[in-house]
Amino acid sequence: MSSNHKSPGISNALQYSLLFVSGVILTVILLILEFPSGLVIVIIMGLSVSIFTIRPMYLIYKSKSLPAINRYVIKNQKKPMFGYAYALAHGDNQDIEDSLKRILKKYKQKEIQTVYGANLALHHSDADALLEFAEKMTRKDYKEYYLGAAHLLSSDEVLANKFVAKLSTPWMIHSSNASIALRNKDGETFRLEANRSVESAAGLQRYILYHMFERMEEEKFS
Template sequence: MRLLPFIYIFIFGVVLTVALLFIEQPFWLIYIVIIAVYVVLLVLPPMYTVYKSNNLKKIERFLEKNKKKPIFAYALAVQTGNREEIIDTIQMILSKYKQPYVQEVYKANLALFENNISLFEQRAKQISKEPLHTYYIAYAEALKGNFENAQVLKKKLPVGWMPCAIDAIIAKAHGDMIAFHQAAEQSINLARGVQKFNLFYSFKWMEKE
């Protein structure tokens, strides 16, 4: 069934090519048009789902179709809330993706899910790119109970889901579940794509902890 849309797109490309040839368009123009059509129909929809979609069900369907890729398997593991499964998928990511930035972020995540807060803080400081560097350090400060430091760091974060997520983490540490739910909801509403999916289920997981 997953092959059917590609067949339709291929047929559409062939028909479009024949039509352009029939009206005697130059070869270079036909080539550009066909490439553009394939990019719009094949590349842009998954990119939109990953980075911009606001539909959790649509994101989940995309993740299920692509769960052989460790990063997407990780998001599905977060959905289950199974700590061992989450750790296994993080280790798969670390094994497959050797880019320094990916290693930095997911090593921090690994320490977090292993409940090793001191190691989590150490690895948060090693993240080389902003704003995640500041976000993860603020996260570590909140977990350590250094709420004033977390609030100072939060103010350095760009407007969006990150400051609200820090507010939720601080509220959870205080045991204020009403404030936690409010901040978590704000953070989720401001996020998009797979990040929204991760936040939605991460907060559910945090609520049960």
């Protein structure tokens, strides 16, 4: 990927060292205060779970903070799923293609293959391949979302709108409407629907949508 983007200021190794030292200090303090050793263990384990499990899950699925999600993506960019998000935010078109291919190579589950295969087809503006992947999807909203995108890519806006009308997930509805507005060169509606899509999403999905729309606007209206 592009090498001109800075890594986080504090390395993962240093962060883990600081957390370990903090944990030791907290343990000593609790023992000095004569907390029962069993309670000390529970407290330390609870904090560890919060730091290493709950917080990452919150960032991936629930966070609304793009800067916080960005820091997490940068730290985990070598993992395929986060590599795709990183490429959208910091890379070029080749980086995006390479990141999608890494996901498809590593994860063989049908759902991942169809969704990220569809994303790669969309990246190539390949309507036939996108339609083929969409037809194989089992999740209803995703299927209708990508079928709508495929027909829009084929210049069949009427059929695309029929699939959009079936959607129930807010970010998908607004994302589809933004794509339709973009095709019609309606910049005002595109920005309105793009913002609504981002606002209705959370976590990594919010981050991906934000940077996807930024790229779309730059390529179409710059």
